[in-house]
Amino acid sequence: MSLLQNLPKNVGAMDRNIRLAAAGVLILAGLMTGNVVLDIIGLIVLATGFISFCPAYTLFKIDTTKKD
Template sequence: MDLPKNVGDQDRNIRFAVGGLLVLAGIFTGQIILTILGLVAVGTAYLRTCLAYVPLKINTMKEGDGKTEQK
């Protein structure tokens, strides 16, 4: 299954930052749900795919996003 790349550079950077903060907050507070939400955000940023965007037909990719990545 080929997942669509629908997360642009700015969206990706925000997901990495927020996801990292959520993971840290979850670890320090002992809230497993925060850690899981953070890992989901980091995972979607890394894969450049948000499955919630697919049925809503959202695509934050712009021309030139992800040019440094290999296909």
């Protein structure tokens, strides 16, 4: 768990809330339709929202956190 704590945060609060909501929709849609791909994508989105770190954001130098 300490490895996850050392990751730099690049997902802000609003972005995180959107990710968590979208993950719920994707996972539910995957479960209802039997589409495993939607479930996997939903779990990835859920994980990135939960740990507030997105590897794709690092590649594109995006940071939605507010720096004071």
